[in-house]
Amino acid sequence: MEVWIVDDDESIRWVFQQALEDADVTARSFEGGVEALDALAEAPAPPNVLVTDVRMPGMDGHKLIDRVREAHPTLPIIIMTAHSDLDSAVAAYQTGAFEYLPKPFDLDVAIELVIRAARSNEREENTIRPEKQHAIIVGEAPSMQEVFRAIGRLSRSNISVMVTGESGTGKELVAQALHEHSPRGGKPFIAVNTAAIPRDLMESEFFGHEKGAFTGATAQRRGRFEQANGGTLFLDEIGDMPADLQTRLLRVLSDGQFYRVGGHVPVQVDVRVIAATNQELETAVSEGRFREDLYHRLNVIRIRIPPLRERLSDVPLLLTHFLARASVELDVEAKRILPDAVEILQRFDWPGNVRQLENVCRWMTVMAPGADVHVEDLPPEVQRPGANATTHAEPASDAWPDAAARWTEAELQRDAPAVVDRAVALLENAMIDVALRVTNGHKQEAAKRLGWGRNTLTRKLAERDKH
Numbered sequence: 001m002e003v004w005i006v007d008d009d010e011s012i013r014w015v016f017q018q019a020l021e022d023a024d025v026t027a028r029s030f031e032g033g034v035e036a037l038d039a040l041a042e043a044p045a046p047p048n049v050l051v052t053d054v055r056m057p058g059m060d061g062h063k064l065i066d067r068v069r070e071a072h073p074t075l076p077i078i079i080m081t082a083h084s085d086l087d088s089a090v091a092a093y094q095t096g097a098f099e100y101l102p103k104p105f106d107l108d109v110a111i112e113l114v115i116r117a118a119r120s121n122e123r124e125e126n127t128i129r130p131e132k133q134h135a136i137i138v139g140e141a142p143s144m145q146e147v148f149r150a151i152g153r154l155s156r157s158n159i160s161v162m163v164t165g166e167s168g169t170g171k172e173l174v175a176q177a178l179h180e181h182s183p184r185g186g187k188p189f190i191a192v193n194t195a196a197i198p199r200d201l202m203e204s205e206f207f208g209h210e211k212g213a214f215t216g217a218t219a220q221r222r223g224r225f226e227q228a229n230g231g232t233l234f235l236d237e238i239g240d241m242p243a244d245l246q247t248r249l250l251r252v253l254s255d256g257q258f259y260r261v262g263g264h265v266p267v268q269v270d271v272r273v274i275a276a277t278n279q280e281l282e283t284a285v286s287e288g289r290f291r292e293d294l295y296h297r298l299n300v301i302r303i304r305i306p307p308l309r310e311r312l313s314d315v316p317l318l319l320t321h322f323l324a325r326a327s328v329e330l331d332v333e334a335k336r337i338l339p340d341a342v343e344i345l346q347r348f349d350w351p352g353n354v355r356q357l358e359n360v361c362r363w364m365t366v367m368a369p370g371a372d373v374h375v376e377d378l379p380p381e382v383q384r385p386g387a388n389a390t391t392h393a394e395p396a397s398d399a400w401p402d403a404a405a406r407w408t409e410a411e412l413q414r415d416a417p418a419v420v421d422r423a424v425a426l427l428e429n430a431m432i433d434v435a436l437r438v439t440n441g442h443k444q445e446a447a448k449r450l451g452w453g454r455n456t457l458t459r460k461l462a463e464r465d466k467h
Helices: 010-022 033-042 061-071 086-094 107-119 142-153 171-180 199-207 243-255 281-286 292-298 312-330 339-346 353-367 399-413 419-438 443-450 454-465
Strands: 002-006 026-030 049-053 077-081 099-102 161-164 189-193 232-236 272-277 301-304
Touching (some): 010 026, 033 049, 033 061, 049 061, 049 107, 077 107, 099 107, 142 171, 171 189, 199 243, 312 353, 353 419, 399 419, 443 454
Parallel strands (some): 049 077, 077 099, 232 272
């Protein structure tokens, strides 16, 4: 077996080549795509596997793959890159790569991957499809690389997917990325939070209604399935769907047909369904609260989104991303968070996950008095030692009203609009996150402690997810 390595980093070429040869694999290395193509033209046979970097001077990895595919369409290619984001992962799989290997990588894993690639005989043809990029998912941790790989592998598929993860991990973003990087990318993406819809309106919300079907139905209305025709319907919190609607959903998934409420003519749709839940649906199935046949229909492929506490190495990257976004949203200069404050945030458990971190970045953007964010500028719940480990922590001080006063003064001096509305929204989001943390994510109990009904809390969470 012969493996070719293409990378402009001499040290990586040398270490990888030595490791392959120690594993009794013949290896050749090249510093660029042009050199590899020249050797390929002169070689009596292509290598068994080609491993190439992406970002290289001159000819990059994607161009090299294009040229190699023209002459050797079935040659297994492994892409390695230090720029391990969602776009890189999707681009790797869409160019027909056998696998995507983020740097730095474990040599034993890489060698095992090379051997597996050499033994594989099934290869898909290269298809490159330009996509509009909307869903931005930030992460470099290994657990997020698994998510990126899954999205990349599914980029040519219309298969049903179940996205699981705790509240605030970004399940809708993953669903949107699955849609955008699929053959349906140019079609509608419709997101529905099942828990946010009043029970008596669910059927009409999903399937629409005819004029006169019930009191107040003054015109025909297209439901979510019709709106998503040709595209993707994302069903969030699928575990909260009532039994009668589960039955109708199963029928639509089976034959693509349904009737509007009050209708007598079947409506035919072509919709890919991506479902999401933060519940243990297996338990719901065993307890009879969720149909087993619907569960298996939706759970063809499962993608688990890791909680933020399992990828704390991504916190600095997320901070940079969300602070920049908050500065645009709030029309202020972007804050710069100091290393000691970052260290505090990397030790926090983040019970509200990425959503909580995003709200903390908004909080710091409006509440930190200077351009730099110090430890004392962090929200009380993250800067107090053990604040996230107890449900009875007493306020350390009354400093937050002072910070609010400074923020208000600064906002008024720059003639900012709707100061009270934005301040109330920030405070409300912080209180929601704390209530969910204290109640271990139980929305009904969190809503009760906040003095709301469960539907109010669910609606506010859904509205927050849209922004």
